[in-house]
Amino acid sequence: MSASITLNHQGQEFFLARPAVALGPAFLEFLNEFKARGEGHFVFEDVLETAGLPAYVAWLEQGERGELAHAGYVPWSAYWLVDASNNSVVGISSLRHELNMPMRTRGGHVGYRVRPSRRRSGLGSLLLREMARLGHQRGIDPVMVVCHEDNIESAGLILSCGGTEYEPILDGERNLRRFRLHADSRPRR
Ligand SMILES: CC(C)(COP(=O)(O)OP(=O)(O)OC[C@H]1O[C@@H](n2cnc3c(N)ncnc32)[C@H](O)[C@@H]1OP(=O)(O)O)[C@@H](O)C(=O)NCCC(=O)NCCS
Secondary structure, eight states: OOOOEEEEETTEEEEEEOOOGGGHHHHHHHHHHHHHTTOOOOTTHHHHHHHOHHHHHHHHHHHHTTTTGGGTOOOEEEEEEEETTTTEEEEEEEEESSOOHHIIIIIOSEEEEEOGGGTTSSHHHHHHHHHHHHHHHTTOOSEEEEEETTOHHHHHHHHHTTOEEEEEEEETTEEEEEEEEOTTOOOOO
């Protein structure tokens, strides 16, 4: 996996780090905050809980190399956003390198989460913009991002990052809003 990326946000330093066992305690502490707040089960939490952190990191690396295609996974890269002042994980994100049909219609290229105690301070924007940049760097243009219609936080975030909305699609009983982030699109702020 490639080295982490240093980001400056409002005069503070952050790292967009690759998952690593050395960051394991910080990552588990990040997950615990979600659990304590009763916020959603993570898609890959089962792998972590059954196999443990080193195996989870190895599994992410396999996913990045495209070795989990047999299980239906398109290749993806996982990133952990780390606050350099205290080495805490403040957000996580994934970038899919390519899309299969379900991902093209309903998944999109990027998934992201910011820990509840660090929201509304621009970290979601920092993360999504950087992930879009990494996607564009890989030749993915536009980068597709989706969210359910009731996820006003995520929709606001995507729009603030310059997302252009196109037609929604029904996902169960809810509409899924879909957006494109073009390499030449301008963030709203
Ligand atoms: C969506 C999420 C990543 C936003 O992270 P964040 O760090 O709070 O986002 P930012 O501080 O960068 O906010 C950027 C913009 O998003 C919008 N936004 C964020 N939270 C919002 C809220 N609670 N209500 C309305 N708009 C909101 C606003 O437009 C905001 O800009 P502003 O602060 O200038 O008004 C975060 O709420 C989260 O992790 N949610 C749970 C996981 C999730 O829904 N992931 C996306 C799956 S599709």
